[in-house]
Amino acid sequence: MGDRDSIYGFAAVGLEVIPAEEDAAAGRKLRDLADGGYAVIYITERLYKFLEADIAEYQEFVLPAIIPIPGASGSSGMGVEMVKKSVERAVGSDILFGNEKGGG
């Protein structure tokens, strides 16, 4: 899921592509996907940020896995940030990647 420019390539490798802009319809689309039996939903970082509240609802379920991917505009380091956040949540502080530079 994401803006067209970021995701059209994935159609060629066999993923289903759902173009979505940052508006109210995006949240609805995400819900349709999540409740519609999709196990993995890749979503561009920009849209992920926009839909954060909706995504948080699915966080505690085993499925679907909603995974942010960098869009056409490049990585904002948000994905790495999220990994760090889960370390912080579990350990109490970021002991693993604290001194490494994020981004990729």
Add this chain to the structure above:
Amino acid sequence: MAKKQVNPTRMELTAQKRKLITAVRGHKLLKDKRDELMRQFLILVRENMSLRLEMERGLAGAAANFILARAVIPSPVLDTGLLLANQEVGLEAGQKNIMGVLTPVFQFNLRNPDGAGSYSYGLSFTTGDLDIAVKSLADVLPVMLRLAEAEKGCQLMAAEIEKTRRRVNALEYTVIPEMRETIKYITMKLDENERSNQIRLMKVKDMMLEQAHHYEEKAWRER
């Protein structure tokens, strides 16, 4: 420390002692669970991080390739070419139980696993740039799927660890000390009652002896 209001009785004392044993045992078990979860989590999260970095590098490369392709090939040709996918990713989702945390396991199968004929467009109207772009994206795909598994697993485990840690801490720093306090309070109260009872009995005995034998009177007379 704020103490719970309890009846200082023997029955209550036994109940509290039993509760304390359960709490201590639960604490130990939870602590073990937390340690093991943490160990598993650290393994998983390291994998998660390296996969994510790999994916982001791969996607950045693929995006650059697509921009190149887009520059060369007219947009309608490109769009129709990419719309008709020859390849299809089937996904089977299972669950794995890591220390009581259900994490997803994905198994994916490509319709064309060998990649033969995986380009969905005619080669006559497109350039090699597009082939390279699609290829680079196809290469990242397995990483993306593994990442989905690892990342979701990490999130779920992080939540579980947090929960367990809170429980361990609550037991260690609140519940167990409170129980010890209560037990101490009951014991002291019972001892106190015991002593006062003893004294009362001694006093009564003195009084009864006095009544029976009139010691004091005799002592006074002998003087």
